Amino acid sequence: MASSSNKRTRIQGINRGIILEAALEVFSNYGFRGSTIDQIADKAGMSKPNLLYYFPRKEDIYVTVLENTLEDWLTPFRHIDPAGDPVEELRKYIALKMELSAMKPESSRLFANEILHGAPAIQDFLKTNLKRLVDEKARVIRQWIDEGRLAPVDPHHLIFMIWATTQHYADFDVQIRAILPEQTVRPGFFDNATEAILSILLNGIKPR
Template identity: 70%
Template sequence: MDVPTTRRPGVAVPRADIPRAKEKRTRIQAINRGLIVDAALEMFSTYGFRGTTIDQIAERAGMSKPNLLYYFPKKEDIYVTVLEETLEEWLDPFAALDPEGDPIEELRKYISIKMEMSASRPEASRLFANEILHGAPMIGRFLQTNLRNMVHEKAAVLRRWVSEGRLAPIDPYHLIFTIWATTQHYADFDVQIRAVLGPQVDQPGHREQAAQAVLSILLNGIRPRG
């Protein structure tokens, strides 16, 4: 039996190959979209939303402006995507807090991951901080829905741990805010840290030392008292 084909000028393409071609296009589109988002993160965190242009992002992503506009018609679309993907990445380890796990160990893992994120992708933290300082005009809805719901859910877990005597009596919301403020400080205020500590910031082991100090301070503060 002949395989049905689709016609192009002078070419017969088996229909069986169409899904494969579509899959290839989708994979290429995902790669290009990722290149745009990564380039935009770098540009926005350096120059801000107003100071960044579509041309700068396209050049940094290694593609033409028309190609970029195929994926994101407006600069605002790129900016919101970068911020929301950053928040989703940060919320993944927060969402992974296991209600049935050991509270100290669960929080130790979460704080360690947040410290590593601040160290490895400081530009994402700085971009988010800048958006918040300007009143969150682009992601206010995300904060009031996705973020708010997640925080309420995890605050309930922390409150239960406190009621069971597995954590010291603390307000769960302020504990969450403290973890965020402390871990993201190392990205948002890197210039200040370097001004105080000098060359030791770039010495081997400094990141690990900072993480251990933060863990000691936070975890010792929330361990249940005998």
């Protein structure tokens, strides 16, 4: 969660947490420009000037929330283990990402919105940290392919495909609900979805 109480006093720790939680909800629904400080302050149960006492500018809140969520997204990716079984590792990763889409759709939407609008706040991050990490995992996948343990597919595009598909269930949630109104409210929905895409993806990359 938005724990992030890396601050001096007790009250600061608490209130920054409350603000960041409120801000995630608001920003992910309305985007940066579409959200107002008043909205966030309302949701956080404090006055606007009080909120600005903790985060002097709107952008500061936004960037902090965004940074907090980035780690969530990267962690499962980092855990792909070069020493594990390729299909099993990817199955685990895809399932974890789907779970994340189910549990934290706001984070996914916040991120999607940021990218969609040109990633003004995280360009650098994408070009350095993320690129490095992706390239590293792409090498792992390539290695697996070279060993004949996966079908020959472009590793980068495979990664994009996994991201696209799993995040779709958070980002396009409204569309999915419109098309499958009964199914989406039933309990096992996300498990079925995970099942379905695992079936296609894993069969698509098993060695042939």
